[in-house]
Amino acid sequence: MQPQIFDTAPLPAGDRFGLWLEMLARTPTLMRIRTEHADNFLARAEFLDLGAMQLIRHRYRPLDGVRTRKLIQRSDADCYLLAVTLNGVGVADQDGQRGVCPPGDITFYDCARPQELSHYADEDDRAASIVALIPYDALPLPHRRLTPLFASRMSGREGIGALLADYLIRITSHPEQYHAVDAERLGGVGLDLVTTLLGRHLVSEEAVPTEVRRRALLAQVQAYVRQHLGDAMLDPRTIADAHHISVRSLHRLFEVEETTIAAYIRDERLARCRRDLADPALGDRSIQLIAGRWGFRDKAHFSRAFRAAQAETPQAYRTRHLEQARIVNSAASEVNPARTD
Template sequence: MMTVLDTSCLPPAERTTAWAETTALALVTTRFRFPDPANFGAHIRAMALGPVQVSAISYAQLVCYRSPRLIRESDPELYQIAVITSGRQGIEQARHNTVVSPGEIVLYDSSRPFEASARGPGSCGSLVLQFPRRLMPLPDHVVAPLCGTALGAADGVGHVFRQTLASLAQAESDLTAPDRQRLGTTVVDLAAAVIARRADRTSVLPPESRLATLYQQITAFVTRHLHDTGLGPAAVAAAHSISTRYLHRVFQVHGTTVNGFIRRERIARCRRDLADPLLQATPVSAIGARWGYPRASDFTRAFRTATGMTPTEYRSLRNQADGGTLP
């Protein structure tokens, strides 16, 4: 993500103006009221994923509103879905008046008037997904009734959506253009799944969106259970109430296999821990056991196959590589 605004670098008298100008460019044009302008502060980081944008935003108390006149003057026709990360925030749109707390998800539409507020004490924060309405795989009659409403807590597919946004907020800046395009499609599919679940209309999602969402849910499940020695296709399929045959199909569509994904994620975490200076006193075998390799011989064989060296050799070389130049 790139920092597009950090008011701590500005004189206090310029901060509210900078916020209004930056949000008009990075988000949508709105008007603001600031309860305490002299002490206002804000920070915005953003990442473009093709036509999709993910932003991490924090800000002091404020009230913003988007009027019919502003919409007539400029309407990019965007959906915005925010995961609240701190503070209590309010949204009023389409005759809905909602207050949301950390962990909740809220939907709003740039083509409909709204008023939103950030309520103190302390700063408020959110992760915001913004994308053109034309990319929404759900029909408007499903989405429109939910504008200005809370889509529930970030659990189930909502949890996957929240974790995906959080991961994107921490992503490296060297993503390729195709990577960004694919990630944009993925996160919009997840947003649609959250909305469809709230509307109890999951069946109206296009098959490709349902498949993409299921893949994200499954991979999130796998990464949470890498420590489980019983993790395998049968256990993963059972946890998602699908057949192992369909599970393999889901992974095949995404160019990988279930066992290959599990093995790759386990080895990645073992490599991370072996290179961690704070874990130098932890035996190699214990690191393997932590990530699903209870037998040292199995861990050594799997690690050597993936990296070309034993775990002990890898740790030793990482210790010698000042600055961590090894992969």
């Protein structure tokens, strides 16, 4: 996927702020902006369309913003906004509530209601955030139930909040790693995580549909597995205990995905091993050491699992990919020989 990028850096300093305001006027986040850097407003916005959810990764000079009822009438405002602070401190006010969000925290508000915001950063630094724009009908939660959460502060450093923040950061940091055909599915996973996070902060999680809770739990379990692949003791009991569910419930979670938890762990470990075996920078590292790094402590078991998945031995796989890398690097050197003068 390729994001649409708006960057004021290539523009004349005197034009930057005005053109930033023109860009902002074409989004549902139209605001009246004040900043001490209007004479040289360095800012960048990267827009990524994930179907029902649009992501915008912002980086800009410190500013204050006000969204009035008149400005709301001039924009398509039937949506929510969820923001993850990446750098600086964000402050959001809406309906008499205020959320002060340092890096890693999350806030949420309704674009159809007046609001105020400020985003500050250290001197000579730029504020940064990721914004998710979510249409009302894309979020399966009663609108009236969400009012207590507007302009609230939610942690993005633990639990489901951390999983959501990490998910948004990963996608917006490397959108080129994903295919355009995956956009709708990626947006759906993001919406499930947002819905579950908001549900956790409501009085009752029963407002969150059962299927949404299941998919969010699956995403949490998968993230946990990826973080602990190097632990040879990783097993269904450990994973179930970490998520306060029974082993039976864990197995049912993966049955719906037409796989098993054991197969998921194995496939993720093999994927990491393939990556390392094909990496020229790790060419002097033994195959057994690479396998052990990702939880395969038994050499024979690793070889059998690898051959079953790849139809070749780990050594053959490594030799083939390292030779391909050598040929590519050699060709690149011939095209762009190093200068010796």
